[in-house]
Amino acid sequence: MKKLSLKALVAGTIVILVLYFAISLVVGMLIGSASELTWLIIDILVSLVSVFTGAMIAGRLAPKVGSFNGTAVAVLTWILFTALLIAFGDVETAMTRIQGWYWIFLWAAFGGFGGSIGTRWAESKMPTQGWVDRGNEFSQQGVYQKALECYDRALQIDPANSAAVALKSSTESKLKTVRKQEYEMSKERYGSFAVNKLYMVKPNVQYAFIFTRDRLVAAKIGGPSATVAQPEKLEELKSMPANATLETDKKNFEIPYDQISKLEVKKSSIGGSGARSGVIKITAKEKEAYDIAAGQVYEDCVQIIQSAVPTKLEVK
Numbered sequence: 001m002k003k004l005s006l007k008a009l010v011a012g013t014i015v016i017l018v019l020y021f022a023i024s025l026v027v028g029m030l031i032g033s034a035s036e037l038t039w040l041i042i043d044i045l046v047s048l049v050s051v052f053t054g055a056m057i058a059g060r061l062a063p064k065v066g067s068f069n070g071t072a073v074a075v076l077t078w079i080l081f082t083a084l085l086i087a088f089g090d091v092e093t094a095m096t097r098i099q100g101w102y103w104i105f106l107w108a109a110f111g112g113f114g115g116s117i118g119t120r121w122a123e124s125k126m127p128t129q130g131w132v133d134r135g136n137e138f139s140q141q142g143v144y145q146k147a148l149e150c151y152d153r154a155l156q157i158d159p160a161n162s163a164a165v166a167l168k169s170s171t172e173s174k175l176k177t178v179r180k181q182e183y184e185m186s187k188e189r190y191g192s193f194a195v196n197k198l199y200m201v202k203p204n205v206q207y208a209f210i211f212t213r214d215r216l217v218a219a220k221i222g223g224p225s226a227t228v229a230q231p232e233k234l235e236e237l238k239s240m241p242a243n244a245t246l247e248t249d250k251k252n253f254e255i256p257y258d259q260i261s262k263l264e265v266k267k268s269s270i271g272g273s274g275a276r277s278g279v280i281k282i283t284a285k286e287k288e289a290y291d292i293a294a295g296q297v298y299e300d301c302v303q304i305i306q307s308a309v310p311t312k313l314e315v316k
Contacts, residue, residue, distance in 0.1 A: 061118075
């Protein structure tokens, strides 16, 4: 869970307020009188520069959650600045800011960006031990991949650091153990078959539906619905852990069975070897429909689904 840093919030807020008023004062002395539009543009630019700088300082002070703290600093300062205007009697300007509340999103965006830059700034100055300590924190949380990245950064600075070398080796072993456990858990599968996702306009996409003991994993394996199911792709996916399958393509997805409220399978009345042999409708958060791909037996597909999700299946 992301945590706010009080030190980062206070420092970032002070920097934004001081910069805003200082720059505004200097610009006012240099320009003097100007049109209302000119002052509006100046005010926006000064605000964003101040927010970015303050958020960057916040990110520098709390690099683990720099972007988060930067966004928080920007939002907090917007609220505080409006409150200060009211406190000093400038209610009209304060009301204008409140009515233009949507500007807070721009402040938040600049704050998040400034915070992320502050994080990079802090990380560029972080010593070897800092990366080792951060890696240890990730390792204790069980986030081994992130821990390895930290140990790698430590070794880039000091390749001979014995602590980083030893910790990287032990973390790699832990990660291998976790992945092996995931693989063993994912081996219990009821079967798989190919389907074509139905679209109204776009060409269909072919997926392998893999039914494990606790979830449906869908992995993209081909293009249009005219494509016959690819057995070699199905066999390849059967041997992969579920998490690894999901990582092979950004369009891949999973649906835990406890999120499925209804699963309907209806046999198509259309004949022919290349025709649709059935339609599968899955109701989870949204309702989605799929054709059983050409070249597969409808009854076999139904049997696989019945084995995996018997209580939620409706065969029509």
